[in-house]
Amino acid sequence: MKKPPIIWLNVSLFAITFLSAVILVPWRGIVHGYGASEWIAFIVLAFASGLSITAGYHRLWSHKAYKAHPAVRFMYALGGALALQNSALHWASDHRIHHKHVDDNDKDPYSAKMGFWYSHIGWMLREYQSQRYHDYQNVRDLQNDRIVMWQHKHYLALVLLMNIGLPALLGWLNGDVLSMLLMAGLLRLVVVHHCTFFINSLAHVWGSQPYTDKNTARDNGFLAMLTYGEGYHNFHHIFENDYRNGIKWWHYDPTKWLIKSLSWLGLAKDLRTSPQERIESARLQMQLLRTKNKVVHLPNADEIIEKVQAEYELLKLHLMDYYQAKKTLLEAKRKQLVDQQLLQQVEELKARFLVQQKHWRSLTATYS
Structure with a gap:
């Protein structure tokens, strides 16, 4: 069977960023070193971009698990561009299809039954879903969200602004643009990419199934620590509209804590929980x-x-x-x-x- 055409833009992006991160970041650390400012910026921007995906792209826009103030949605849109995982509109469309057809190799965009590599990153390297790439019928509700559509329209400009402009500005303020670009820009991007990708790959093969065995999703507390609380994936696949993934108070789920905190501040409401x-x-x-x-x-x-x-x-x-x-x-x-x-x-x-x-x-x- 002939394989679909390679998406060279994606292949180049993932290859260049990964290789640069494993070569240039250590090199700069050896010859120059990194200060506290670079490490702090790395952590802050990693959480800002990661939580924009989990709380914004995922629980808000994909699953409508709560409602958020426009100011919060605007920050999610910027943070989503910082995460460089496509626009919220496209991401949510893919994700809704994934939940509707989970583990269906013909319909699930990143079916775990296609193997670890495919579900982790391979699905983005070839035109496996070219026939529906611009079909957004399943996210018509999001097309009424002005912030979502603004981000979708200006996505490339926002990506460049957030991934190059913001780290460069922080580096200029700190007196070391290159180190900040490598840490808060490059390394942060690669780490957040693969931590997010683990949800589609590792979270479907490693862990327990306390709630359902109707799909491959697993609960894994360790993965929750790498993915801002998204590791309780078996629960999520049966109770997808719950704003929580970790339902116990001791479950590590900073996304849940963020959403709850926003509700206390009057910036989020109608938080949905499963009976x-x-x-x-x-x-x-x-x-x-x-x-x-x-x-x-x-x-x-x-x-x-x-x-x-x-x-x-x-x-x-x-x-x-x-x-x-x-x-x-x-x-x-x-x-x-x-x-x-x-x-x-x-x-x-x-x-x-x-x-x-x-x-x-x-x-x-x-x-x-």
Whole structure:
């Protein structure tokens, strides 16, 4: 089968920036050295560009997980140009197709089933999706966003301004333009590129699947540290409209913290979260599936599976009863109609759920 034509602009861009970063950056460090200013600029611009992708391109524009003030969207547009990952319009279009057709080698732009290299960077090196490159029908909502369209129209100029002009200005202010261009410009760009690309590659092959096995996405706490919180990818692929990726308070997800902080400042609103009972149900379903798979070869497999299934159904019942009661309580609080009987009912249902949950964990641990 004949391979699609090579996109020489992309090949040249990735090759030149990567080779320059691994050769010129160390060379400059050896012969001249880098000061604190270059390192600080590297870190600040890495977070500015990376978070513009994760909080802006991804969770805001691709998934509509929250609404942001125009000033925030403007900063995301500049930061997205700094990240050099195409315009927000194009990025979001690709990403929505990825979620709609995940792991479909014919339709997913960066299907993980095409291999690590392809999903990491190879999909951008050839015209695999040339027939729909300028088809933005799936992002018509974004075409009504003036900031998105302004960035799309002036993308090249913004890329040059943010990746050359900004580091050069910082270098001029610091008295060392070349060092700043290499650190805050070149090295920062390459690092952010490949950390972002890890979400399409490593996050689909390395990690756990606590919520679904219907696709290749994985949860990986280490990758979350490299990708501004995007490493909880298994959760994201089943609850894509949630503004969080890391749902526990201790999950490293600076993108979530940024969005929440913006909401406290009045710069973001309508933050979407998935119902807790749906999250728990997805987790329980995967635990049930794994337990069944582990005991299927045992002599008394049918008996064990029947027992596990019964305990699962009972836990699901307690789960739904408890969360339904919690919803009723919240609604009553809004209407200022809370009574002691309702509070007591919620506590009783919670206690039953926790007891059954403990029993379930003990049972599944027996066959782990």
